[in-house]
Amino acid sequence: MVQVNNISKSFVNRKKKKIEAVKNVSFECRSGEIYGLLGPNGAGKTTTLRIIATLLKPDSGAVIVNGLDNQKEPDKVRAMIGFLTSDMKVSGNLTGREFLRFFGQLNHLSEEKIEERTRMLVEMLDMANFIDRAPNKLSSGMKQKLSIAISLIHDPDIIIFDEPTNGLDIFASKVVTDFLKEMKRQQKTIIISTHIMSVAEKLCDQLGLIFNGQLVENDTIENILKKHEAAEIEDVFFAYANSMGVIQSA
């Protein structure tokens, strides 16, 4: 279970201007649930996920992962988390299998465990035909599958994926969403961010709408639609975008 309690984070940009990326965000994701953070680019989704994954420290607030404060015990929390961020790109001359072995070793798995997990992930993500090829010879969909496998090699309880279907074609995207459903079935705690409404609607049990660093909605999709008397999440999303002055360039 992941509890995000009132976290805030600001940065200073190159013009020395303070930017509040995340403002008092709170939500909770239980085991066997998928929580989706839906928001436009620059809304604070990635920053929130990076804070949960211990890559960034919040200015205030706390994140509790399976009862552990992720700032006080980051190493233990990392062992429980599988994190995939949209700017992660596997590259280099090692094969996919060698990458999985490398990250398995870094997660202190035994050789037997690495082989077992590799076999399992290759099957689940349909990677058999490219697992022994180097990333520079893979399509973006194949690379994404490999990145997912790398992030989950240590069989973590908590899965945090930032824009997992970003840039993927419809087939690769389906493999990823099906995989996440299977992870949910295995009682994993899953938090994803996306700006694709259909992905959020299909996958998520709980949804957090985030604009300008603020979580403006945090409920089940059904409740959000009922509250706004809307037919689709897209209607709610654009209503907030208009009211909060978020202008998206075409």
Place this chain on the structure above:
Amino acid sequence: MLKDALIIMGKELRNIFRDKRTIFSTIILPVVLFPVMFGIIGLITKANEEAKAKAEYTVYIESTLSQPDELTKVIDEIHKVGNFGIVNDGINEKTIESNSTAVGLKIGKNGDIFVATVIYNSVKEKSTYAAQKIREALMNLNNELVSAELLSRGINPQELNFVQVNDMVVGVSAENGNVEEAKAKGQFTQMLAALVPYFLLIYIFAGSMGLGIDTTAGEKERGSLSILLVNQVSRTSIALGKILYLMLMSILTSVLNLVGLVIGLYLEMSFLGEANMPFSIELDAIGYLLLFITVILLALISSGIIIFIGILARSVKEASGYITPIYMIILLFGISTMQSEGSKAFYYYAIPFINIIFTMKDIFIGTFSVANFLTMLVVNSALVVLFVYLTAKIFNSEKVLEVTVE
């Protein structure tokens, strides 16, 4: 921690040795480039020398010598030193200026002394060579005349030496105490002491730059660094692993460059007929061990600096911008230490980085001191630890994710 660092190092090495371009530029090119380059220089120089020696030259003579046999003597000496045709009807400076195989000789007498002026075009190699040969011929004539004069006075020129100087060379060994061999070895050692530390410094730093930037700022740009950071491996292990990888690669490239350089120099000397230069080093096993330690330290510090800067920078371009001035400073340091000999004051050995160069020189020329070596070892080891610590700090900070919000 070390186990994780070695895993990271191993992965980086496997990755780099799968890249054909890197294998070519790091391993094959240094070993092939210098021998080919110096070989070609040697061949061209040799061909040039042979062409100069084989060329037919014309000496335009303007003589005011009253005795015909005096001019004959001069011409005879000229014929002895090279392939010269003689034109004895005055000198046209325009002809000498435009014709590279032409040279002029104005010769006359002031009392008993021959007075000669050699006219040549100093811009042209062959003309300069011909002038040098004419001078040689005239000096031979001078020696003959001196000998004849001495003999006419009943003096044997061979008996005119009142001081005999012999050399005894210490510091290098030669077979059966052969002084010439010892001198040559000494010269070679001096050359090594001047060149090897300098080239090692340059190659180790230059060899690490590209790879170091790629494994830090390059990984940031490609987004592959964040994959490492969300794993259970400690940041210190990541820093150490990358530094160790870079250290090994920089040692490998610098050794291969040096091997290529030595083969290249040997080839060049062979082509120029100077292959009798002894390619041997007067070092015992301990000397080699000490040299090895200094090379490791040099590579560790270079790698530490480059990894630290690379991880601090937000992009490859920014990292290159930071490292290039440091490389220039190191080049200057290297050049400034090239000519200086060992046995510096003690405080020189407390200056990190540069003290490694002084210590290498000491090892080569046999002025090694345990106190200086230990000072160098402690100072540089501390610096390596500092760079690992600082790099780990950067890895631990949010800067490593180069968060920039516009």
